[in-house]
Amino acid sequence: MTDRIQKIVAELPDLADVTGVWAVADDRLAQGDADFVADLGIALAEAYGEDTGEMWQYKSVYGHLLRLLATTAGRQNVIQALRLVSPVRSGGTKLDRYTASLLAAGHPADDLAVAFTGKAAEELRACLVHELVLRDIVVTETPGIAEWATSPHWRDHPLGWLPLTLSDVEDHPSMPSYSAGGGSHPMPYGPGESRDTAIVASTGGPTARETTTEAAATAMAMAVANWVEESNGHIEARVFDFAEPLDARSVPSALPALGLECLNGTGSKTALSVSACAPTRVWQLLYSAASTGGAYSSGAQGAYGRLAAWQSLAGLSCTPDGASFREVEARVEECSWHVFDADTHWFHRVAWDIGVAGVAPDHRRLAVLAATDTD
Structure with a gap:
């Protein structure tokens, strides 16, 4: 020395x-x-x-x-x-x-x-x-x-x-x-990110039965877990089964009827914005959330952020446990995807807000992930 x-x-x-x-x-x-x-x-x-x-x-x-x-x-x-x-x-x-x-x-x-x-x-x-x-x-x-x-x-x-x-x-x-x-990194999420192509939903959508399990909720939340574990965030991850097929046009009316905490208060005065999107958009949101972290978390960086994003997608697409990457990828591409946004008290609306919904290929299962964090 x-x-x-x-x-x-x-x-x-x-x-x-x-x-x-x-x-x-x-x-x-x-x-x-x-x-x-x-x-x-x-x-x-x-x-x-x-x-x-x-x-x-x-x-x-x-x-x-x-x-x-x-x-x-x-x-x-x-x-x-x-x-x-x-x-x-x-x-x-x-x-x-x-x-x-x-x-x-x-x-x-x-x-x-x-x-x-x-x-x-x-x-x-x-x-x-x-x-x-x-x-x-x-x-x-x-x-x-x-x-x-x-x-x-x-x-x-x-x-x-x-x-x-x-x-x-x-x-x-x-x-x-x-x-x-x-260092610096892009932030592809936040308040109002989907409103440019939004559908303003009304209440009174199709009814559903909640089928969330602890394992499913954990899997869906993998990409945003660091927002809670290391920062001030909170997460809602839930799964619902429908008796009748759910098409893309029904998702905006289905979401506010599910009793989601993140959408509590939506209605005539508080609009819910929902946009159909490609799975690429959802992956980007999840990857950024996992890799860069929330308000006070540093994130998992790129490699493990990539893994966490796919783990969340596997959960949101209801892919069976133990599936290979290619099986998850194929399932994700078969699902229909939406992002949503609402000016409710649940979302902090600072810089870290995510709302994602995935409809299974049979159109009878809807998985929802919402996350928010604040400094």
């Missing part, structure tokens, strides 16, 4: 402003000294990483060092970013997911092949494969990555259920962008 690094480590807890430390790292990397940046991060992690508590200085500096290496072009920076995170296991899976997202956004696939040799964590590799898939990289044809991605040894991993190419339903997902200073 150099004297400069020792001094930074010793003084860090007393700093009221860490931008000076950021600047030191920026300057050293600009001079081509990626090793210094990684060495500093490793030294900080050894000193403060296991029990940071409320030590914001460590969190801020370590995050900046990781983003700096992961978003600056050059294979050597990839190598040093991987070295930086390899001894830091207190961050666990979350750190692996975040690092994979950063690297996939900041470097070409050829440079990322180094992650599949040496001591990189298997979890980071699994996440990195699907972060690249989400960016439409053909990992099965990328030297250095293809052999690992297609090997059978990780097929029992949760992410092994997903295909190594994007499906038609996924189309081209919106991905986050990063810099050393932070």
Whole structure:
């Protein structure tokens, strides 16, 4: 450890402003000294990483060092970013997911092949494969990555259920962008997002019998679970069976007749807006909710966000448990889909609001997922 690094480590807890430390790292990397940046991060992690508590200085500096290496072009920076995170296991899976997202956004696939040799964590590799898939990289044809991605040894991993190419339903997902200073991502949901093509529904729709089970509700809510577990959100996930077939034109009148908490109060004064949509639209909503998180949750990042979105779609399409990805995909494409929006007290109407309804292929089952969060 150099004297400069020792001094930074010793003084860090007393700093009221860490931008000076950021600047030191920026300057050293600009001079081509990626090793210094990684060495500093490793030294900080050894000193403060296991029990940071409320030590914001460590969190801020370590995050900046990781983003700096992961978003600056050059294979050597990839190598040093991987070295930086390899001894830091207190961050666990979350750190692996975040690092994979950063690297996939900041470097070409050829440079990322180094992650599949040496001591990189298997979890980071699994996440990195699907972060690249989400960016439409053909990992099965990328030297250095293809052999690992297609090997059978990780097929029992949760992410092994997903295909190594994007499906038609996924189309081209919106991905986050990063810099050393932070990141940003699109938000395809929120109050009023469906009103441009909305049907204003009236009450008095067809009657139904609720058939929600705990397992079904859990499956449908997978994509938005982090809104509740790590933030201030709440969720309503319910399933209803109809005695008579339910066509697309009946959904706007069926929804307010179901006794949904999220739609309590809709009627003559509070309109319910419902729009038919393609399954791609629903997947995008669920993927963004899962990958980027809610008001105070950081989300699961791309790889696990992709998995959670499909788990929710499997639940909303009432696909039997244990189905393969292709079976879920086929079922999703056979369903008819709607998004809805209502100015009720249940929805916080800040920035994080989702209303999705899926009608099964036999038109006798309707699954509903609503979620909202606030800061």
